[in-house]
Amino acid sequence: MNGWTGQFLRVNLTEKTFKKESFSEDFARKWIGGRGFAVKILYDELAPGIDPLGPDNKFIVALGPIAGIPAPNTGKAVVAGKSPSTGGYGDGNLGTRVAEQLRKAGYDALIVEGRASGPTMLYIDDDKVEFLPADEVWGKGTYETNDWIYAKYGKSVGVLNIGQAGENMVRYAVVRSLEGRAGGRTGMGAVMGSKLLKAVVVKGTKPIPQADPAGMKKVGYDDLREVNRIDKKTGWSIQSTNGVLAWCNEVAALPVRNFRKTHHPDAWKVDGERLNNARIATYGCPNCTMRCGITIHDDEGRESELDYENVGLLGPNLEIFDLAQLGSLNYLCDDYGIDTMSGGCVLSFYADAIDHGAVTGDYGFNDPEGSKRLLGEIARRDTEIGRVLAEGSMRAARKFGHDSIDYAMQVKGLEVAAYNCKFIPGMALAFGVSPIGAHHKESWVITFELKQSVRESYGPEKAQKVVELQRIRGGLFEYIVACRFPWIENGWSLENYPKYFKLVSGLDWTLDDFWTVSDRVYSMIKLFWLREYPQADRKMDYPPAVWFDPANADTEGPIAGRHLEYDKYDGLLQLYYDIRGYDRRGIPTKATLERLGTAEEGRAAEKFAKLT
């Protein structure tokens, strides 16, 4: 089967067994890979209501048909499972050599089941699978763990690992790879930790089946050079993702002080210019020629890799405007294996809750040392407040009470990424309807909202744009498994992806064919959530209440006095549902499922909630 190895590797940690499983070409064409494979497997195999941190959950590493093959930005893998932070479908992607190595070992996905009897490192070497003790690094951070693995196997192997946060099942613990990559902010590191799975190491030597390997090789390398040429011309990677910080500050979209403010006069101190000036090195994922990982020395002289999301949420959001200090917070998150976005939002929520009298504590905004201390307590769960905050802002708010849930910056239990939507309706919708909770990877519409539409609009153009971007970002790039940056930041044509797909699979698809797959995958994710939350309704797709609060409106600047409005947001949400073919609860209708080829899965969901 060209394009796919046609095999999954299923590993049971309880039994210390493994088996290869074949999948059909029909399955491959229907779900493509990555997120598509992950959600289908999880939907079919997980009983609704299982504990995401129990042995019944599964940890999946899923790849796509171009993953690992030299071509623009294909060195990525999707990690997935039932999310400990949301209780729904959870996933994330990260740059890793696992993409290439697992495919060369002969697998398009790894499915990990059960729970080991002790700390374990799973070692996959082509057809060989070993369950090795990891006691030596249990309790250690991700950097030391990575070094320990490299010392044993060299640096060419694929590695996924977790830090103390994953071991202690912090609900927003991530999976780490290479020296600076992280993914699975929906708690996939905690899922690994719950299984006592400290690391996965992969080595493969087999060829990846391709319809036209010579053609793919030529096109792939040519295009890698071309992406590099374009990036040099546009200059995007000079400041990389953090270039957007100054812009967010100018247009009142920056998270400041737990999103209470949208801009700050000191924001320039941590912007892309300052980051570029402080740069000591640049890192990237495998198969990337527009590397975005800028490292600086933190306040203890350690190398810390920064991008916009972690600068925004560990910096201005905590009212910390010192790059070296926030670099230190970022380093600690990376070493503990804490998601930087949720970590920043949880800390800012705690400071805000203290400010508003919901709880007492020795912590506040602009408190770098307190932030460092708390990150350690969260990762280790060794203090009362550390244990509370390790549960995430939604659960912490339930404990604190006093309406603090209104300013817990999360949707469905996943904290908001670094875009303050106090008055950006379309981006608020994008967070609301993101299928994993409030994440920006699915749809990022702010520029469109300000340039092609108007900020005040709650019109159909914004709902349509959110759907369009979801199909590309949350669909295509998550199941074909490649980084969206060449396209989104440097204008690399989407038409290149059907071209790569044809070279590897022999299938002559159009982008419209891919959009159908995107909608199918989204419908499956919705069905997964429906089984877990059969009583839920459209309110689950609402962003944090504080964005609607007139008392929280800016008092000066571009959006002074403005805030989201409930009735208008609800209207925008309905426009989105109508385009998607969802009912008023936000659930795909039977007709939609029939059209997308997921009617059978829909019938399985009807045991839990009625479809319309």
Add this chain to the structure above:
Amino acid sequence: MKITVKLIGPFVQLFGFSEKILDVPEGTTADDLIGLVSIDKSRPKIVTRNGRAVVPGEALAEGDRVVISPIYSGG
């Protein structure tokens, strides 16, 4: 009239300044300003005036802050 121009992201390095105040004639538009700072007009960009996106031909006023940014699309 005096207008503050702020460049974002790689425009800072590509066009040689981060922020400066320009003295321009009355009636200058945002489009005119882009020409004044030598930014390729064909380059995709978003221009805001006092935090709001400008419309073509929009005239500037004394004390305005104009921000010229490449099209970012999220990290």
